[in-house]
Amino acid sequence: MRRAALVGLTVGLLSMPVTVYALPGTFLTVQAIPGEPIFGGAGANLTTDNATFNASYDGSMITVAINSGSVFVRLAAPPGQPLVVGTYTNAVRAEFRGPGENGIDVFGNGVGCNQTSGSFTVKAAVYGPSGSGYVQTFDATFSQLCDNNPNPTAGEISIDNPAPPPQLQLNVSVADKGSTNVGGVATIHGTATCNEAATFSLSIGLSERLNRFSLAQGFGSNSYTCAPGTTTAWQIDIRPSGSVPFGSGRSLADVQVFAPDPNYPNPIHFSQSPTIQLTGH
Numbered sequence: 001m002r003r004a005a006l007v008g009l010t011v012g013l014l015s016m017p018v019t020v021y022a023l024p025g026t027f028l029t030v031q032a033i034p035g036e037p038i039f040g041g042a043g044a045n046l047t048t049d050n051a052t053f054n055a056s057y058d059g060s061m062i063t064v065a066i067n068s069g070s071v072f073v074r075l076a077a078p079p080g081q082p083l084v085v086g087t088y089t090n091a092v093r094a095e096f097r098g099p100g101e102n103g104i105d106v107f108g109n110g111v112g113c114n115q116t117s118g119s120f121t122v123k124a125a126v127y128g129p130s131g132s133g134y135v136q137t138f139d140a141t142f143s144q145l146c147d148n149n150p151n152p153t154a155g156e157i158s159i160d161n162p163a164p165p166p167q168l169q170l171n172v173s174v175a176d177k178g179s180t181n182v183g184g185v186a187t188i189h190g191t192a193t194c195n196e197a198a199t200f201s202l203s204i205g206l207s208e209r210l211n212r213f214s215l216a217q218g219f220g221s222n223s224y225t226c227a228p229g230t231t232t233a234w235q236i237d238i239r240p241s242g243s244v245p246f247g248s249g250r251s252l253a254d255v256q257v258f259a260p261d262p263n264y265p266n267p268i269h270f271s272q273s274p275t276i277q278l279t280g281h
Contacts, residue, residue: 025160026053028066028073035151038071038111044155046071055135055159057083057127061094061103062138064157071108073157075120075140078102089119091144106144106153113146128164132264135159165263169195170226172202172234172257174274184245186218186278188253189235194226200259200268206238208251208278216244216251248280 028051030036032043046066054065060083061076074094077083078101093116094103104118120142128134136159143154174190181187188204203221210216220238240246255272 025158027158030155033151036153037146037149038106038153056133057135074105076103084125085122087121091118104144115147116144118144129167131266134164136161136164166195168198168261168268170200170259170268174255176276178276178278180246180278180280184240186238186246192226192232192234195228196262197227198259198262199223199225200257202234203256204236205254206251208246208249210247214244216240216246246278248278251276251278
């Protein structure tokens, strides 16, 4: 049994930014079977009244961490396949399943298995937006054998959460005209809209070919707050990084936008490469 490795694995999973939305339909029950290794044969009946549940889904495997990672339940379809309603047999240890293999791993209380085998039946599976990791509804019965122990860990895991919150939608536009001042500093501006309150970072690299021998380049960045239902105006001053100042003419911008999603661990990151006409004062 993998007692030593369990601590490091728990720390890694606990660092995942997962939001908890547990409702009364969330529970873990394990049958009391003499000799069963994970729960010492005593079984378990954990609900939101006596435990906390963190559930996440990576597109083929669900991971449920219970009581801040003291117990884990992992059930998985073969890599690259969604975990949907149905019966999954001949499961192996979830983290090390190969192509075409189902996965199962129930461990905790300081006890884990180097090798697992078993089966499970998914009775309900509803997830949030793709890539969000959100689990709305999940219910499965399972039976797992640990290493050479003939006594199974058998039970049911259920997750019942509200409908998923929306993913952040952020639109950033860059005006096709900018300006320069007498010091050769370029000013770029635009607007942003969003469906959720968020803070986004905006960085712009700017280059302008003034003549055959002169290239003005610079970089600027800033952070802004966006509120749903409103338009946020933004403006960034870009100072030349060398001795060549920005002047009137066409410039090429490299715009990078980054925003944490307030509801999900995956941030938004996208780029644009607009051409901007600079006008001198």
